[in-house]
Amino acid sequence: MNSTIILNLMLWPSLIGFIINGIFGSRMSKNLVGLIACAGPLTSFVATVIAFFSFRDTSTIVDLYTWFQFTKNIYVGFTFNIDNLSMLMMFIVSGVGTLIHIYSIGYMHEDKGFWRFMAYLNLFLFSMIILVLANNLPLLFAGWEGVGLCSFLLIGFWFSNDEYNAAAKKAFVMNRIGDLGFILAVFLIAKTYDTLDFKLLTQKFLESGLNTPVNIWITILLFVGVTGKSAQLPLFTWLPDAMAGPTPVSALIHAATMVTAGVYLVARMFAIFDMTPFTQQIIVYIGLATAFIAATIALKQNDIKKVLAYSTVSQLGYMVVALGCGAYITAIFHVMTHAFFKALLFLSAGSVIHGLGGEQNIANMGGLKSKMKWTHLVFLIGTLAIVGFPPLAGFFSKDEILAVAFSKNIPVFIGLGLCSVFTAWYMFRLYFSTFQGEYRGDHHKWDHAHESPMIMLFPLFVLAILSIIGGFFGMPEVISEHHAIDSFLKPSIFSKNVFHVSHTFDYMLWTLTVLVLALVMYLTYKRYTAKSKSAYDAQSEGIGKVLSNKYWLDEIYELIIIKPLRILSDWFNRVFERVGIDDVIQSPGFVLQRAAKGLGILQSGSISYYILSMIIGFIIFFLMFIKK
Numbered sequence: 001m002n003s004t005i006i007l008n009l010m011l012w013p014s015l016i017g018f019i020i021n022g023i024f025g026s027r028m029s030k031n032l033v034g035l036i037a038c039a040g041p042l043t044s045f046v047a048t049v050i051a052f053f054s055f056r057d058t059s060t061i062v063d064l065y066t067w068f069q070f071t072k073n074i075y076v077g078f079t080f081n082i083d084n085l086s087m088l089m090m091f092i093v094s095g096v097g098t099l100i101h102i103y104s105i106g107y108m109h110e111d112k113g114f115w116r117f118m119a120y121l122n123l124f125l126f127s128m129i130i131l132v133l134a135n136n137l138p139l140l141f142a143g144w145e146g147v148g149l150c151s152f153l154l155i156g157f158w159f160s161n162d163e164y165n166a167a168a169k170k171a172f173v174m175n176r177i178g179d180l181g182f183i184l185a186v187f188l189i190a191k192t193y194d195t196l197d198f199k200l201l202t203q204k205f206l207e208s209g210l211n212t213p214v215n216i217w218i219t220i221l222l223f224v225g226v227t228g229k230s231a232q233l234p235l236f237t238w239l240p241d242a243m244a245g246p247t248p249v250s251a252l253i254h255a256a257t258m259v260t261a262g263v264y265l266v267a268r269m270f271a272i273f274d275m276t277p278f279t280q281q282i283i284v285y286i287g288l289a290t291a292f293i294a295a296t297i298a299l300k301q302n303d304i305k306k307v308l309a310y311s312t313v314s315q316l317g318y319m320v321v322a323l324g325c326g327a328y329i330t331a332i333f334h335v336m337t338h339a340f341f342k343a344l345l346f347l348s349a350g351s352v353i354h355g356l357g358g359e360q361n362i363a364n365m366g367g368l369k370s371k372m373k374w375t376h377l378v379f380l381i382g383t384l385a386i387v388g389f390p391p392l393a394g395f396f397s398k399d400e401i402l403a404v405a406f407s408k409n410i411p412v413f414i415g416l417g418l419c420s421v422f423t424a425w426y427m428f429r430l431y432f433s434t435f436q437g438e439y440r441g442d443h444h445k446w447d448h449a450h451e452s453p454m455i456m457l458f459p460l461f462v463l464a465i466l467s468i469i470g471g472f473f474g475m476p477e478v479i480s481e482h483h484a485i486d487s488f489l490k491p492s493i494f495s496k497n498v499f500h501v502s503h504t505f506d507y508m509l510w511t512l513t514v515l516v517l518a519l520v521m522y523l524t525y526k527r528y529t530a531k532s533k534s535a536y537d538a539q540s541e542g543i544g545k546v547l548s549n550k551y552w553l554d555e556i557y558e559l560i561i562i563k564p565l566r567i568l569s570d571w572f573n574r575v576f577e578r579v580g581i582d583d584v585i586q587s588p589g590f591v592l593q594r595a596a597k598g599l600g601i602l603q604s605g606s607i608s609y610y611i612l613s614m615i616i617g618f619i620i621f622f623l624m625f626i627k628k
Helices: 003-011 013-027 030-055 084-107 114-133 137-155 162-193 198-207 213-229 238-244 247-256 258-268 270-274 277-298 304-324 328-355 373-386 393-408 410-435 443-448 454-474 484-489 503-528 543-548 550-600 607-624
Strands: 060-069 075-082
Touching: 003 013, 003 030, 003 060, 003 075, 003 114, 013 030, 013 114, 030 084, 030 114, 075 084, 075 114, 075 137, 084 114, 084 247, 084 258, 084 328, 084 454, 084 484, 114 137, 114 247, 114 258, 137 162, 137 213, 137 238, 137 247, 137 258, 162 198, 162 213, 162 238, 198 270, 213 258, 213 270, 213 277, 238 247, 238 304, 247 258, 247 304, 247 328, 258 270, 258 304, 258 328, 270 277, 277 304, 277 410, 277 550, 304 328, 304 393, 304 410, 328 373, 328 393, 328 454, 328 484, 373 393, 373 410, 373 454, 393 410, 393 454, 393 503, 410 503, 454 484, 543 550
Parallel strands: none
Antiparallel strands: 060 075
16 A cells, blocks of 8 residues: 555544544534544554555655755655554554553543543644654654643643643643753754754764763763653652643553653664763663652552552663663563553543542542442453563563563663562552442542443453563563564564573573562452451651652752742842843933933923023024134
8 A cells, every 4th residue: 555645544534533533522522522533543553453464574764755954955845754663563553552542432431521631632643643753853753742732732731720730731741851961952953963864873873982072962962852751750740740730641651641741752863872981871870860769769659540650760760770771672572561450540540530529549449449340340451461470571571571670780780580479469459449349438438439341341342462472472481582562673673682591590480470479469369358447557757758748859850940030030030020121121211211301391381481492592503604
């Protein structure tokens, strides 16, 4: 099939859905709004399937038109690239995005802004598709900014709540900090390499030397963008606050789209990161620190969505460590499996919240297995997948990251292993607190607790199946010599980095994983199925207090960044703005006003006075021109 037709089917349907629902949605039935909204990502998914069979293992460039001229020699086109990497990301974005759209019909059906919500979701998906398919950096940046704008609109969707608006602004501002690094990197790349096209850049990067100063600066600036979009230290604190948005938004942002954009960017730009080992070391340790800090914070959170939010930050840390080790395909593999089980967990959490009338505190839950049998089952599958229980999806992708870390840096491997133990603890804590034991909350909510409708359960079933089988696309050598994801992405990410661990290591790691998971499962079951709420006390002492207060990171940022900036801006307002600028600008008017008052006495209104003044003036005038 013609590549332009396929591209148009992948690209535009979500934008068309946004336009139709955005303009006419308030006057259409909710069923029609939902149908139009779901048709966009579903059409993109079908088109991606067609592209998979038509253009697999090739790089098909579709140039729609010239967008603008960047420099004298750089023309930026509205140009897209259909290759294996972009197709895999499209499967994730459009596939999981479609399921989230379907789920949203049931979850948001009673909301008066339903049509607006579905329109925003479509615009979000369109921006992400632009980002994934872009063939040059400016076009990718346009999609990058588009998802940032849509995240602001969706996080602050319930805009009558000031706290939600503050969370939306926080996400927007912190992402702009990262985006400044991204845009500076684009300018530096254009100046250095005289092109912004990915294919040409890859060739020029591979021809450049190791750790050249300009490449180090480019990669560091690019990674600043990644720290904002993919929520890495120090710019990750916006992501947990993004829970202010409706649950489908949390699933969309945290699982399949926005937060994985930074990982995708580094994988797409693999050639320049391969040439800068210095930057890769920085990336590894920032990823590890992010994974550790977020995992430990999650241990003491009681909001069901906040636990999953910090889990996302931690899992992104795993992906970033893999990127820093040069294992770009491994990172993308974990992006895929994470999209399945994290979307499943968020949507399952939304099902719990929906069934309990808005309750999100796990201290007020318990025993919901009997009320929500299907939600319980899929949540358990998601939990086992994220903790790496064999043979679910997370087991294979997380095991691969640990193997890569072991082959490159044993201390980092130990750190990630410890993070895996924390992951198991907070996820089993979350599962047992919610579904097992006795109910600890308001019994009025218990009496009205109910299972979600089928339109919400269907996406959960699909994601549960994907969470079970997703890992088999990347089985290790000890099981199979054919790693489907690795083979599929090699034409797009042809990095020469090789990672190898012995089969003995694999067996030992698997055995240790199962034993640790069994121990953690037993301990959390004993601790968090009790009727008492003491295990959820947020006022604990020592390290528990530090974790429940999230290391006081927001307070530290407030103290060392926000308050000094406010003081500085207040000084600029009082001194520089009002004295240095306002007074200078207003001085001509001030002089004229004073002069007018002084000259005003000459306007007495007496005709005889005016005649005398004219005579005196003429005399002075003639005296000035009398020749000596």
